[in-house]
């Protein structure tokens with residue numbers, strides 16, 4: 001009998017075909033709608049593997065419902081949606097997709113930085129709504145990117161890729177990380193500093209840290225109060241790393257200048273969320289790695305992780321400790 005693989009979202013065709021050639025595949029056939037938890041719990045009952053993504057919660061209930069499970073792989077580098085400790089306890093390898101999305105996610109981070117600094121979405125609305133009457137000296141003026149100071153919190157692969165882009169804009173680069181990264185300092189001319197100094201000094205504060213118990217609400221009222229009034233906050237990591245109420249207050253009271261956000265505490269963010277009332281907020285729907293080429297590579301790597309798991313081989317990239 002063929003193994004059954006449950007895929008929780010419509011995935012690129014080449015990855016689907018790779019899996020279909022080796023197993024029976026159930027795929028939740030929607031690009032927009034998340035698989036309902038009861039459907040997931042039903043489908044995993046006879047599954048050997050789950051191909052998941054950032055929006056599913058692969059928790060103890062899912063593991064309890066899937067007694068034949070031999071592999072889980074997420075089409076993402078972050079894996080905070082998976083109870084990895086529980087998987088490890090049951091001897092189930094969990095795979096993820098580091099490396100292939102680094103540059104694409106750094107591109108999005110930098111796009112968000114520039115769009116926020118130069119108020120591009122606001123300018124777009126301004127033109128479309130017929131509010132453009134004439135050229136005006138201070139119309140939609142923003143902040144300079146070139147020559148500014150960028151502070152990167154979390155100098156991993158993506159943090160480094162953001163720093164490389166910043167270098168091209170003649171920015172001074174500060175970073176804060178769990179441990180110092182001397183190679184990144186030498187290569188990028190970046191300077192390590194404590195979080196407080198980074199917040200005080202930076203014109204752009206970029207949050208790139210993974211979601212762990214240590215980074216939960218890392219950016220809160222105190223942290224936003226340390227930032228310059230002209231500073232911009234960018235988050236392309238995870239929404240749980242930020243106290244959104246504190247961020248809202250800082251933006252509303254103009255204690256910081258603006259924010260560019262790709263991730264939120266609850267996703268999708270509700271359309272009546274107070275953050276969305278503010279003009280000094282630029283948002284995107286968690287699309288950090290969303291280029292066609294990168295998402296295809298991520299899907300292929302996830303499929304490969306699953307096939308390896310099913311054959312009892314070591315996954316390309318596992319997160320079990």
Ligand code: DGY
Nearest residue numbers: 054076077078288289
């Ligand atoms: C990740 O990989 O963790 C991103 O958030 C989704 O692309």
